[in-house]
Amino acid sequence: xxxxxxxxxxxxxxxxxxxxxxxxxxxVLAVTNTADNGLGMGIAVVFVLTLSNLVxxxxxSIIPPKVRIVCFIAISASLVVAVELLMQAYAYxxxxxxxxxxxxxxxxxxxxxxxxxxxxxxxxxxxxxDGLGMGIGFTMSLTFLGGLRELLGKGQLFGADVxxxxxxxxxxxxxxxxxxxxxxxxxxxxxxAENVQRRxxxxxxxxxxxHDCGSCGGCSSASNC
Amino acid sequence: MKPFNPFSLTVSxxxxxxxxxxxxxxxxxxxxxxxPAAAMAVTQYGIxxxxxxxLSMATAVLxxxxxxxxxxxxxxxxxxxxMFVGLAFAFLLPASAPWWxxxxxxxxxxxxxxxxxxxxxxxxxxxxxxxxxxxRISWPAFMDIDATMLTMDLVYPLAQxxxxxxxxxxxxxxQALFLGKQLGGLGVVQIAGVLMGGLxxxxxxxxxxxxxxxxxxxxxxxxxxxxxxxxxxxxPPVFHLxxxxxxxGAFFLATDGPSSPxxxxxxxxxxxxxxxxxxxxxxYGIYPDGVPFAILLANLFTPVFERIRPRSFGKR
Numbered sequence: 001x002x003x004x005x006x007x008x009x010x011x012x013x014x015x016x017x018x019x020x021x022x023x024x025x026x027x028v029l030a031v032t033n034t035a036d037n038g039l040g041m042g043i044a045v046v047f048v049l050t051l052s053n054l055v056x057x058x059x060x061s062i063i064p065p066k067v068r069i070v071c072f073i074a075i076s077a078s079l080v081v082a083v084e085l086l087m088q089a090y091a092y093x094x095x096x097x098x099x100x101x102x103x104x105x106x107x108x109x110x111x112x113x114x115x116x117x118x119x120x121x122x123x124x125x126x127x128x129x130d131g132l133g134m135g136i137g138f139t140m141s142l143t144f145l146g147g148l149r150e151l152l153g154k155g156q157l158f159g160a161d162v163x164x165x166x167x168x169x170x171x172x173x174x175x176x177x178x179x180x181x182x183x184x185x186x187x188x189x190x191x192x193a194e195n196v197q198r199r200x201x202x203x204x205x206x207x208x209x210x211h212d213c214g215s216c217g218g219c220s221s222a223s224n225c
Numbered sequence: 226m227k228p229f230n231p232f233s234l235t236v237s238x239x240x241x242x243x244x245x246x247x248x249x250x251x252x253x254x255x256x257x258x259x260x261p262a263a264a265m266a267v268t269q270y271g272i273x274x275x276x277x278x279x280l281s282m283a284t285a286v287l288x289x290x291x292x293x294x295x296x297x298x299x300x301x302x303x304x305x306x307x308m309f310v311g312l313a314f315a316f317l318l319p320a321s322a323p324w325w326x327x328x329x330x331x332x333x334x335x336x337x338x339x340x341x342x343x344x345x346x347x348x349x350x351x352x353x354x355x356x357x358x359x360x361r362i363s364w365p366a367f368m369d370i371d372a373t374m375l376t377m378d379l380v381y382p383l384a385q386x387x388x389x390x391x392x393x394x395x396x397x398x399x400q401a402l403f404l405g406k407q408l409g410g411l412g413v414v415q416i417a418g419v420l421m422g423g424l425x426x427x428x429x430x431x432x433x434x435x436x437x438x439x440x441x442x443x444x445x446x447x448x449x450x451x452x453x454x455x456x457x458x459x460x461p462p463v464f465h466l467x468x469x470x471x472x473x474g475a476f477f478l479a480t481d482g483p484s485s486p487x488x489x490x491x492x493x494x495x496x497x498x499x500x501x502x503x504x505x506x507x508x509y510g511i512y513p514d515g516v517p518f519a520i521l522l523a524n525l526f527t528p529v530f531e532r533i534r535p536r537s538f539g540k541r
Contacts, residue, residue, distance in 0.1 A: 172363040
C-alpha cells in the first residue's frame, strides 16, 4: 500500500509531468487557452495513460524488447481511438475544440515515457497507480495553466465572468505566444521556488527543473540533484 | 639615478586604452537625441503626452530594479538603458493610452524583452517592440490611434490609406507631415525632431549610418516599385517615409545594438529587409503601420545575416 501511494503521489508534485519532467508540452501549449479545454484534454490523457500502463504492464513478459516501442504505440493508438469515439458520442463540443490534439495523444511523450520507464518494468497495480498519478498531475497542470490563461486573456474562468467591470483582458494570453510565455514564466517560478526551498535546506541551488528519475547511479550529474 | 620601481612593469588586464565611451554615456546621448521629438510631442499633445512618457520611463526603471532583485544581479539601472526602453516604448503609443496599458506594456518590455534574456546585450529583440507587440495584440481598441484620438483635428494618414485607399488620404502635404501634423505614435510622428536626433547620433558615430540608410533605401525602392505599378493605388515613397514610425524605427529601433548585425554587409541587408517588410506589411498586412513587426521579424534574421563574415586568414 505504501509503495502504491508513493508511485501515485509522485506524479502529483514531485514529478509533475509538464513542469518537473517537462514532458507532453505539445497539448500543454496548444489546448490550454481555456480551463475547460485543459480539463477535458487532461481527462482524456488520464484515461489513455492509466489503461495503456495497465495493458503494457500485463503483457510486458510477452513483448519482445526489440519491438516494444511499436507495441506501446499500437496499444496507446487503440486506446486513443476509443477515447476519440467516446468524446464524439458524449462530449462533441469539447471534441471540436480539441480537434487534432485528441488523436495526437498517441504520440504524447508522457504515454510512451511512462510505458517505457515504468509500466514495462513493474506489476499492473503499481503501473495503474503511476498512470493515475501522472495523469491527474497532468490534468491539474493543464487546468491550472488553462485557467490562468483564460482568466488573464478573457477575464473568465470555466466560461463564467469572474473579473470586475472595466477589466480589459490581456488578449495576448489566449493566443499562441501567450502559451509559450505563460509556460516559461510558470517554469521559472517553479525553479525559483525550488531553489528557495533548497537553500533553506542548505543544499546547492540548481539550474533547470529537478525530478527523481531513479537512475542516480549511472548519471553524471547526480551530484546536482 | 632614480631607484627602479618594480611596479612599473606590472601589466593590468586589457584593454589598456579606451576612448572613454561607456554604456551610460551612449545611452545618455541617445536619450538626448530623443529629446527634440519628445519636446515636439509635448507641445502637440500637452500634458497627456508628457504623462505617457514619464509613466513609461518610471515603470521601466522600477521593473528593472525589481527584476535585478529577484534574479540576484547587481543593479545596472545607472546605465540608463531602462530609461531608453521606457521612452522608446512611450514614443510608439497613442497619447491617449490609459495608464494600465502604459504600465503593463513598459514592464513587459523590460521583463520579456530584456531581463528574461539576461539583461542588456542578451536580447535577440529590440526591447520596446516586445511591449508594443504585446499591447497591440492584447488591446487593439486602445492601441488604435485613429479611434482613440477622435478629439484631435489631425488625421492618421496610414489608417486612411489602409482602410479607404490612397484617394481618401487628406494629409498629403509633405511639409506638414514632416513637422508632425499627423496622428500616429506619440513621438514617432514628430519626423523633424526624430530625424534631427537620428542625424546627431549618426554624425557623432554613436550608431552606424548603414542600417538607417538600408531601411530608408528599402522603403524607397519597394514603395517606388509599387508606386510605379499603379500610382493610383499605391502611395509614393515620400509618403511612407514621412508617416508612421519609419524614421524612428530606422534610426533608433533597428540600430539597437544586440539585436542587429554588426558588420557592414549584414547591416545593409538587415536594413533593407526592414525597409522592404515595412512596405509589404503596409500594403498587404492588416496593420496600418508595419514598422514594429518589420523590425521584430528582421531581428529574428540577425543570426542568419551574421553568418556572412570574412574567411579566416589562411583558411580555404
